[in-house]
Amino acid sequence: MTPTPSTSKASLTTYLQVAPLTLVLILFFAIPVALVVVVSFFRYQMLVGIVPDFTLKNYIDLFSNPTTWTLYLSTLKFTLIVLVITFVLGFWIAYFLVFHVRNLITAIGLFLVCTVPFWTSNIIRMISWRPVLGTEGLINSALLKLGVIDQPLQWLLYSDFSVVVAYVHLFTLFMIVPIFNSMARIDKSLLEAAVDAGATRWGVVWNVVLPLCKTGIALGALFVVTLVMGDFFVVTVMSGGLSGSATSGIFNDLQFLNYPRAAANAVILLIVVLLIASAIFRLVDVRKELVR
Amino acid sequence: MSASPSYGSRPWTFYALALLFTLFVIFLYGPMIAVLVLSFQGPSASLVFPLRDPGFMWFDELFSPRRTGDVAGAFNRSLPLAILVMLLTVLISVTAGFAFRRRFRGSTAIFYMAIASLIVPGLVLSIGILVTFRYLGLSATWYGSALGAHLSWALPFGLLIMFAVLGRLNPSYEEAAHDLGASRWQTVKDVVVPIVFPGMIAVALFGFTLSYDEFPRSWLTVGTKNTLPLEIWTMTTNVTSPALYALGTVTTVVSFAVIALALSSIIIIQRRRSRGR
Amino acid sequence: MANSPPKSGAAQGSGEIRLVNVTKQFGNSYAVKDINLTIPHGSYCCLLGPSGCGKTTILRMIAGHETPTSGEIYIGNDMVVGKPPVERGTAMMFQSYALFPHLTIQDNVAFYLKMRGVGKEERRRRALEMLQRVQLDHLKDRMPAQLSGGQQQRVALARSLITNPKVLLLDEPLSALDEFLRLRMRGELKSLQNELGITFVHVTHTQPEAIALADMVVVMDTGRIDQADTANVIFDRPATPYVARFMGGQNVLTGTVTGGGGPGTIRLKAADGSHFETMANGEKPKSELSVAVRRDRIALRRRNGDIASNAVNALWGVVSATEYQGSYVKVTLDVGGQVFVANVSDRDYFAEPVERGDPVVASWKTEDVHILGKVDTGAAGDPYLDAGH
Numbered sequence: 001m002t003p004t005p006s007t008s009k010a011s012l013t014t015y016l017q018v019a020p021l022t023l024v025l026i027l028f029f030a031i032p033v034a035l036v037v038v039v040s041f042f043r044y045q046m047l048v049g050i051v052p053d054f055t056l057k058n059y060i061d062l063f064s065n066p067t068t069w070t071l072y073l074s075t076l077k078f079t080l081i082v083l084v085i086t087f088v089l090g091f092w093i094a095y096f097l098v099f100h101v102r103n104l105i106t107a108i109g110l111f112l113v114c115t116v117p118f119w120t121s122n123i124i125r126m127i128s129w130r131p132v133l134g135t136e137g138l139i140n141s142a143l144l145k146l147g148v149i150d151q152p153l154q155w156l157l158y159s160d161f162s163v164v165v166a167y168v169h170l171f172t173l174f175m176i177v178p179i180f181n182s183m184a185r186i187d188k189s190l191l192e193a194a195v196d197a198g199a200t201r202w203g204v205v206w207n208v209v210l211p212l213c214k215t216g217i218a219l220g221a222l223f224v225v226t227l228v229m230g231d232f233f234v235v236t237v238m239s240g241g242l243s244g245s246a247t248s249g250i251f252n253d254l255q256f257l258n259y260p261r262a263a264a265n266a267v268i269l270l271i272v273v274l275l276i277a278s279a280i281f282r283l284v285d286v287r288k289e290l291v292r
Numbered sequence: 293m294s295a296s297p298s299y300g301s302r303p304w305t306f307y308a309l310a311l312l313f314t315l316f317v318i319f320l321y322g323p324m325i326a327v328l329v330l331s332f333q334g335p336s337a338s339l340v341f342p343l344r345d346p347g348f349m350w351f352d353e354l355f356s357p358r359r360t361g362d363v364a365g366a367f368n369r370s371l372p373l374a375i376l377v378m379l380l381t382v383l384i385s386v387t388a389g390f391a392f393r394r395r396f397r398g399s400t401a402i403f404y405m406a407i408a409s410l411i412v413p414g415l416v417l418s419i420g421i422l423v424t425f426r427y428l429g430l431s432a433t434w435y436g437s438a439l440g441a442h443l444s445w446a447l448p449f450g451l452l453i454m455f456a457v458l459g460r461l462n463p464s465y466e467e468a469a470h471d472l473g474a475s476r477w478q479t480v481k482d483v484v485v486p487i488v489f490p491g492m493i494a495v496a497l498f499g500f501t502l503s504y505d506e507f508p509r510s511w512l513t514v515g516t517k518n519t520l521p522l523e524i525w526t527m528t529t530n531v532t533s534p535a536l537y538a539l540g541t542v543t544t545v546v547s548f549a550v551i552a553l554a555l556s557s558i559i560i561i562q563r564r565r566s567r568g569r
Numbered sequence: 570m571a572n573s574p575p576k577s578g579a580a581q582g583s584g585e586i587r588l589v590n591v592t593k594q595f596g597n598s599y600a601v602k603d604i605n606l607t608i609p610h611g612s613y614c615c616l617l618g619p620s621g622c623g624k625t626t627i628l629r630m631i632a633g634h635e636t637p638t639s640g641e642i643y644i645g646n647d648m649v650v651g652k653p654p655v656e657r658g659t660a661m662m663f664q665s666y667a668l669f670p671h672l673t674i675q676d677n678v679a680f681y682l683k684m685r686g687v688g689k690e691e692r693r694r695r696a697l698e699m700l701q702r703v704q705l706d707h708l709k710d711r712m713p714a715q716l717s718g719g720q721q722q723r724v725a726l727a728r729s730l731i732t733n734p735k736v737l738l739l740d741e742p743l744s745a746l747d748e749f750l751r752l753r754m755r756g757e758l759k760s761l762q763n764e765l766g767i768t769f770v771h772v773t774h775t776q777p778e779a780i781a782l783a784d785m786v787v788v789m790d791t792g793r794i795d796q797a798d799t800a801n802v803i804f805d806r807p808a809t810p811y812v813a814r815f816m817g818g819q820n821v822l823t824g825t826v827t828g829g830g831g832p833g834t835i836r837l838k839a840a841d842g843s844h845f846e847t848m849a850n851g852e853k854p855k856s857e858l859s860v861a862v863r864r865d866r867i868a869l870r871r872r873n874g875d876i877a878s879n880a881v882n883a884l885w886g887v888v889s890a891t892e893y894q895g896s897y898v899k900v901t902l903d904v905g906g907q908v909f910v911a912n913v914s915d916r917d918y919f920a921e922p923v924e925r926g927d928p929v930v931a932s933w934k935t936e937d938v939h940i941l942g943k944v945d946t947g948a949a950g951d952p953y954l955d956a957g958h
Contacts (some may be wrong), residue, residue, distance in 0.1 A: 017391035020384045022402055022690065024447060028440035029409040039423055093316060096309035100302075109479070110313070117320050119501040120547040124540035125523045128323035131330055131537075138326065169319065189667035192634050197681035198655035201305060207525060207680070211671040222411065230413025238299025238529060247415050254512070259423060266416040277411060 033270070040264035050259050058264035068249060068265075072272070075246040077159075077227045078235070079276075082167040086224050087217065089168070090175025094216075095209065096182040099191070109291065111180060118173045124204070126166050126234055133157040158240030165240045171227050176218035182216030217285040225276050229269065246272070318551030324544065350538035363523060363539060369434050370520035371546075374504035376437035376439060381446045381499030382492055388447075389454030393463075410448040417441060422512040432515040441509040446502045490558045491518040497554040501547060530564030581647035582660070584735035584768035585610040586631060591640030592628050600626040602792045604640070606784065610712035613762050613769045618789035619815075624772045625740060627789075629769065632661045632738050633777045644736060655684075660729035661738040664745070666721050668713035674724045675700065677711040681732050699727045717749045726761075736889040737762075739771045743778060777817055780804060782796060788812045810859055810945040819861040820909050826854050834935055838883070842907045844881050847938040859945040866937040867911035869900060871921065872928040884909060888923050902931060 043053040062068045093114065101107040117125060132138045133156040138151040159248055186209065194204045233245035246269050253262035304543040332346050354363050392399060409417075418441060425437050432438070465487065469479040485492075514522060520543060527536050586608040595598045601623035608614045616624035629635040631642060633654035642650050649657045668677050675696050676683075682692035700706040703723040713721055722742065729737055742758070743751045759782055762769045773779055779786045780800045787797040788811075796808040807813035810821045822845060824837030835849045837858055847860050872885055886904035893908055898918040902909045923929055 011394075014396045017387040018399075019395070019404060021388035021391075021406070021447060024384065024440065024443050025402070027424075027501045028421060028444040029417065030405060032424045033412060033418055033703075034418060034420075034421050035427070036420040049555075063478050065715045089312075089316060093313055096306075096313050099311055100306045114320070114549075115316060116551055117324065119326070119497065119505075119551050120503045121521060121524070121540070121543045123507060123521050123528070124327065124543055125324060127524075127528060127536065127540060130328040131326045134322045157788075169323070171512070172316075173395055187665060187667060189355055189663040189665055190669060191670070192654075192661070193663060193667040193728075194680070194684075195634075196659075196661050197495060197728075198653075198684040200684075201303065203684055207683075208669060223498070226411045226413060230415055230508065232415060233525065250419070252454050254419070259419070262419055263423070264360055266413075267420055270416055273411065273413060277784070285395070287681075 026199045031062040034124075036263045036266050036270075039260055040267045042260040042263075044258045044260045046136045049257060059170065059268075061261060062249070062264055062268065071244045071248055072246050074243060075229060075235075078163060078167065078245070079225055081164055082228050083172065083221060083224050085164070085168050086175040087221065089172050090179050090220055091213070091217070093172075093176055094183050097180060097203070098186075099209075114176055115173060122170055123233070125170060126237055129162060129166055129169070129238070130157065133162055134248065158238070158242060160243060163235050163238040165244060166234050167228055167231075170234065171224050174223035175217075178216040178223075179213055180216070180217040182213045186212050214284045216279050220282050222277055225280070226273055228274050229276070299425035309484055310475075326387075327537045327540045328544070331534055331541040333534050337563075345452070347552045350534045351452060351542070353533070354538050354542070358434075362518070363520075366404070366520045367515060368519050369514075370504055373434055373439060373442070374500045376435070377442045377446055378440075378496050378499035380443060381450045385447055385454050385464050385495055386449030386492060388451055389458050391453075393458060394454065406448040406451050407446050413505075415511070417444060418509055418512040425513075428520050432513050434510075434514045434517060437513040437515070438475065438510050438519065441513045442503040442506055445506065445509060446499045447451035449498045449502065453491060453498065454488075457488050461487055490561055493554050493558050493561075500550055504547070505542075581792075583610045585645060586645075586768060586770070587641075587643040588627070589641040589643070590632075591627075591630065591633060591637045591642060592625075593630060594638045599648055599936045601630075601793045604793060604794060606787060606797060607919075608770060610645075610767060612784040613759065613764050613782055614771065614785045614787060614788050616770065616772045616789060617774070617776065617779040617815075618796055621791070622789040623792045624789050628738050628740055628772050630658075630659075630722050631736070631831035633657055633658050634661070655732075657660065658735040659738055660732045660734035660736070662722075662725050662729050662740065662742055665740045666713075666725040666745075668712055668721060668724055668728070673710050673712060674705065676717065677724060678731055679704045680728065696727075696731065698722075699731045702730075703727045717793075718746055719754065721744065722754060722768075723855055724871060729835060730765075734767060736770065737765075739769065739774055741774070743773070751778075758782065761869060774839040784930075805863070806939050807941065809943045810861075811942055813861045813941060818864050818912075820864060820867070821859055821861050821941070821945050823857065823859045826852050826856050826858055843884055845938065846881050846935045847940055848936065850940055852940075857944045859939060859943065860937045861941055862933050862937055863939075864910045864912040865897065865898075866933050867913075867931050868933065869911050869913055869917075869923065869929050869931055870929045871923065872881075882935060882938070883930055885928065885930050888927045888929055890925060891923070902929065904931075 002214050003224060018030055019024045040058055041048065041056070043051040043055050044056065045051050095106050099113055113181045130137070134140070135154065135157070137157065139156060140149075143149045144152065190208055190212075191204055194208045199207060229246060232245055235243050235245040236248070246265075250262045250269070253259075253265065331350060332348065333350060392403070421437050421441050422432060425432050461484070465483055466479050467485045474482065483554065505521055507525065510519050510522055517527065524536070524539060524543070527539065579745045584608075588604050588606045591604045592602050604623075605628065606627075616627060618624045621738055626635060626869040630637050631644070631649075633649065633652060637650060640650075641648055644657055644659065646748075647657075654661070668674070669680065673678070674694060674715040679687075679692040679696035682695060687695075695704055696708060697782075703726055704722050705720060705727070708716065708720065709723050713724065716724065722745075727857070738756075743754055755778060755790060758769070769780060771779075777952065780803075783800050785797060786800050786803045788795045788803060790811050796803055798808075804816055804818060807816055807819060813819040813821050818838075822837075822839060824845065827836050827838045833849055834846045835852055837845050837847065837860070839845070847858075852858055884902075884904050886902035886909060888900060889903045889908075890901040892901075894912075895915070897912045897914050900911045900913055900918075901925060902911065910930060
């Protein structure tokens with residue numbers, strides 16, 4: 001996932017080619033993020049709004065507020081649960097497509113079946129769980145009809161459970177694609193060599209496939225972590241407002257136009273995400289992977 | 293010899309994983325199909341099964357601004373915005389992809405900036421862009437700040453796809469074209485673009501759908517007029533009729549049309565290529 | 570080639586391989602069809618043929634990476650079809666070497682021991698011993714990508730040998746090496762096989778490689794075996810026109826038997842009217858027969874006037890190309906539109922050089938003519954017409 005190595009020397013054309021990308025990234029990524037950091041040290045005054053200053057008050061406010069801690073803890077809990085589920089699903093689905101489906105065309109077709117929903121609206125996909133999980137939803141009515149339960153299950157919708165279901169529904173694809181990508185590049189004779197050496201089916205997965213998919217797993221985990229950590233909408237809709245997320249605080253501050261504190265909260269979120277990201281990459285040692 | 297090694301009869305793991313895969317696909321598509329079905333109901337409709345007197349009334353309801361919000365207007369903003377993002381993403385990430393084939397000063401910095409832009413939570417960026425526009429004295433609009441917010445996410449995706457595509461483009465094709473007397477422009481037009489064209493369609497698909505469905509990055513940046521995902525979001529809180537599902541069906545149909553268009557054009561190109569024209 | 574199963578005889582550790590009526594189908598096409606082959610214990614066997622002839626499929630079926638559609642495969646006394654590779658006593662060296670890219674070369678070699686649950690200390694020690702054997706112990710902590718092609722091949726060899734196999738299967742082992750290294754590794758493989766005394770089965774598409782290495786060469790053509798014998802027999806007395814052409818070094822001639830020639834010989838008449846003789850072997854008159862003459866058994870002289878119409882074992886033609894090969898010169902003739910090649914020793918050639926366009930007469934002795942088991946079905950469309958040297 002690095003730029004292709006150089007073939008010839010840079011010229012003016014090269015800089016012209018990369019200029020639009022750089023411009024967009026500076027204008028709509030670098031400056032905004034930098035400003036968020038700056039504003040997080042500003043003061044908020046009722047009626048006046050943002051007042052330039054250098055104060056740590058916003059951060060102190062946040063850290064001394066137990067709600068912040070609860071919200072972050074709850075978000076981390078969701079992140080961990082979703083990470084584990086999407087990894088297990090993503091790994092085995094990719095494994096099935098790469099190593100079990102013999103026909104290449106079939107494998108690509110099934111892969112597309114998995115990816116198509118990614119290109120449709122997230123919000124609609126999220127809402128679509130309502131008629132399935134609701135009190136009068138498909139699952140409850142089916143269970144009632146079968147006589148398994150005599151009261152509708154209340155924890156199916158507007159609960160932590162439904163939040164996790166929606167996350168898994170929305171984000172598993174971000175695991176499948178990078179893992180599929182690294183798996184597809186594994187030389188099939190490596191598996192045969194392992195079988196030759198007496199490795200069992202599980203031994204091959206553990207000793208050969210898993211280590212060679214590390215990069216894909218790391219990328220997938222990175223996507224899932226940033227998406228879940230940065231999410232506000234899924235948790236709000238699917239928990240029915242019962243659970244909050246790290247971003248809920250930002251949302252509330254923005255309602256009161258308290259931009260400095262929202263910015264401080266955003267900076268904290270950013271730092272937490274970056275810490276997790278760097279931890280993932282340390283665990284995998286991407287540089288070593290790139291040597292090969 | 294054969295494309296894939298044969299293992300005789302299929303092992304039990306095949307059946308276990310095939311079952312897992314099937315369940316996953318049901319999990320993926322089941323709810324969407326439920327919404328699709330529930331959107332075709334009559335006036336006595338409710339938000340859950342069973343289906344009550346099938347009909348199209350909620351689609352009519354959708355575009356008459358009596359009860360629901362400004363759905364038609366949201367469509368009229370979301371579609372042009374998505375097309376604009378698509379075109380710019382293709383143009384910018386393809387040219388940038390070519391720049392990255394050479395080593396140049398700052399390439400690593402720009403690469404990491406693109407990756408960081410992919411990772412940063414959308415809401416954080418949304419706040420940042422809003423604040424930036426305030427300081428610049430501009431007001432947030434869907435064709436200004438929202439466009440930029442969408443590009444900051446679509447471009448890194450496009451760039452990564454272009455890396456994958458251009459990584460497979462052997463530089464000797466271009467050298468061969470030069471040897472045969474092609475000018476720079478002719479090389480791009482007659483050699484490079486035809487080879488990377490399927491990749492460009494993939495970039496276009498990403499550009500369109502990332503913008504068309506984007507929520508967090510749009511939230512603070514669209515200004516006073518909503519795009520479609522924001523409109524749906526508003527409806528989830530105040531609309532309790534199947535009109536919501538009807539809207540879901542309409543947007544999903546648009547998404548599927550775009551996907552089908554992209555995939556079929558890729559397939560047509562590949563098939564034409566393998567047939568040797 | 571004895572195909573009857575040995576009643577007792579072969580010891581438990583025997584590396585004799587027997588394929589009985591083995592067929593492998595992929596979809597509707599046959600990769601190999603009805604193969605019978607016995608590779609004796611302790612021999613160096615080369616499976617030789619062009620790509621797509623099924624040689625790799627045979628190797629992979631012996632290794633257990635493909636299952637035959639029908640037929641039986643025995644290693645020693647064991648029928649191994651359906652058995653996992655590790656129970657067969659085979660080890661395979663892959664064309665790409667298939668070294669695990671995420672493991673050091675020591676861990677690559679120790680992989681088999683790890684799978685058997687051997688402790689870390691011991692497997693490292695034994696892997697190191699094996700690396701010493703291939704003189705790579707000083708590189709034990711390198712990753713495979715950091716090694717040269719030749720070094721990677723030695724690691725692959727060490728990794729295969731640590732399983733203590735009865736049979737070593739090598740899939741185009743020398744194809745990824747440059748010419749110099751290829752010749753050196755060729756010698757090392759041969760001496761390694763002598764030293765270990767186990768069966769080597771080596772798949773290749775290059776004739777010199779097969780001839781140099783093998784005790785037994787198996788020449789294959791689209792899914793079947795044309796000839797399996799010693800290198801000398803294959804080269805000197807090919808069984809079919811296909812083998813003669815594929816091995817190179819032979820001219821194939823076809824004619825109709827017209828009757829007896831000299832004592833103990835029969836006479837053939839070719840379509841272009843020329844006559845040749847060969848040792849009689851009970852061929853019926855009027856039947857069609859193909860024969861082969863080695864290129865280095867041909868004598869060339871400049872043509873002065875016409876040759877007699879009843880001349881035997883002589884063709885007249887025009888030189889279409891000469892190619893200097895060091896110890897000999899390859900002279901290609903155009904004989905009535907057909908290609909005919911004479912390898913003339915450099916001394917004879919330079920005594921009387923011929924050039925492109927010169928009319929010449931090619932002649933040979935009756936005892937150098939060898940009868941082929943099949944009638945040549947025409948060289949046209951045969952891509953191996955001018956293969957070899």
